[in-house]
Amino acid sequence: DAGVTQSPTHLIKTRGQQVTLRCSPKSGHDTVSWYQQALGQGPQFIFQYYEEEERQRGNFPDRFSGHQFPNYSSELNVNALLLGDSALYLCASSLGLAGFRSAYEQYFGPGTRLTVT
């Protein structure tokens, strides 16, 4: 049973550049949520995708955008990178939306460590 996978593992970018991070959900899951985890902090919700649509968004600027593909995998794009975007980006998958037991449980991938210089 494949767990949540993310790529790449590490990434170094320069201010102003753009980056794309990728996530494949756990087998059988159809919902993907993205989180930003700064050093020493808890994960912060960026947005969530279900049925190829952004369903909910946290307090992040429009520089952060995403996409979900028909196979449920997802991408996170960040434009015009700032130094403050340096963080661990986590993807979490779950099954369905609210109202079902399994929809609450989110399983995290290993993350992508983004460093902006």
Next chain:
Amino acid sequence: GENVEQHPSTLSVQEGDSAVIKCTYSDSASNYFPWYKQELGKRPQLIIDIRSNVGEKKDQRIAVTLNKTAKHFSLHITETQPEDSAVYFCAAYISGAGSYQLTFGKGTKLSVIP
């Protein structure tokens, strides 16, 4: 929006002792409260969770309690072992209107001293 406060930020206990981590949340609509364990350089792993219609849940050495009136919930680890050393995060979940969002606390670094 939801706000989750977590205390303490660091906790050191002797092996075999108990550890308690406490969280409070602000939104009374929150109805699901998971706890995650994150070891250094690894992904957060779900260790236990509780729904709003339950006051307590136990899984071997780990238990979680929920007080909806006071809007706080706690993680209890008994008979701590060195492998329990990690950062623990509480979270609160609001569900409704076909979508949901997890809000995390800032984490507690637990050190179990052999």
